[in-house]
Amino acid sequence: MSAPLPRDPIADAQRNWEEHGWADVAAPMAAITAIMRTQQILLARIEGALKPFGLTFARYELLALLSFARSGALPMNKASALLQVHPTSVTNAVDRLESAGLVARSPHPTDGRTTLIELTAQGRTVAKNATAVLNTEVFGQSGFAPDDVGQLIRILGSFRRNAGDFTD
Amino acid sequence: MSAPLPRDPIADAQRNWEEHGWADVAAPMAAITAIMRTQQILLARIEGALKPFGLTFARYELLALLSFARSGALPMNKASALLQVHPTSVTNAVDRLESAGLVARSPHPTDGRTTLIELTAQGRTVAKNATAVLNTEVFGQSGFAPDDVGQLIRILGSFRRNAGDFTD
DNA sequence: TCCAAACCCTTGGATGTCCTAGTATATTGC
DNA sequence: GCAATATACTAGGACATCCAAGGGTTTGGA
Structure with missing residues (x-):
């Protein structure tokens, strides 16, 4: 800087x-x-x-998403949709997370086209620790006034809805 | 999408x-x-x-910056500081803009370390046309309510100042 | 005066994003 | 039931960003 x-x-x-x-x-x-x-x-x-943690934001987001999934596993296309990034970006992130032993690919039980991604035990631990640090060091010290945080959520939420992100 | x-x-x-x-x-x-x-x-x-226009946002920003410079030329390090990106990103953008004939590198008259970037006639034309399209198609249809635009400028301006972007 | 420290730009490498294709598997419709 | 269409993932390529390192130029203090 x-x-x-x-x-x-x-x-x-x-x-x-x-x-x-x-x-x-x-x-x-x-x-x-x-x-x-x-x-x-x-x-x-x-x-x-x-x-x-050896993580980038892209990889962390995927890890966090998986950690909140009921079964701890998600199809790649679902992750792509929820993270709102291109499928190839998910492939890229999974490749690296898999190499690091934080997630594993497994075939979908009924759909041969689909690949499931699931957290490993280590992946779950790393996700938890990384979240704690991120919350403490970044989100907890954003520098935005509480009222402004609300304004941002409102303004950007409206923008995203208009942009077609969700219909909610 | x-x-x-x-x-x-x-x-x-x-x-x-x-x-x-x-x-x-x-x-x-x-x-x-x-x-x-x-x-x-x-x-x-x-x-x-x-x-x-064969431009990316990074290249457009550099072109627009040059178009507003009094002399139509800027040292690379100055451009890096004003655009707030890493010097290597400017090198990259200049390489491509130069290949496209939109800017030219020239040696600084008194400091041998410095390289000046200046718009070519074609570069100035492209910058003007691209700006018109961007203003009409993107900035003019942002989807943000006028009041919200003001809120964003205020909130993010305060954030950027706190983050050390400027002292103003 | 002269050499070390500071500064400027570029090269090379790691990542991330998207797009375009290509391969494999499912689904649909006739 | 089978061909056409749709879906899922991956490979390769274009770009952008940053960091680390290298080579040339200035500046400044001993």
């Missing part, structure tokens, strides 16, 4: 937009750019917290 | 957190996860709008 800038680069961009004839979309542009940057900052914090 | 889920997976995760002893950080966890997902959705829209 570099030293802090003297001025907010996104606020500058918003000013540039306004001065160049795009005043009507300058605010949404700034909001969206801020989301991109915030995601980058948060991802870096998360990856830092997970590093000691 | 897949079909919409029947329920919001992030709301489900928040419930899981609450039921497993992490009620105190369930809300920030949900807010942060929502930011990650929203970024993913927005990035996909942006990349889609830029595809016809």
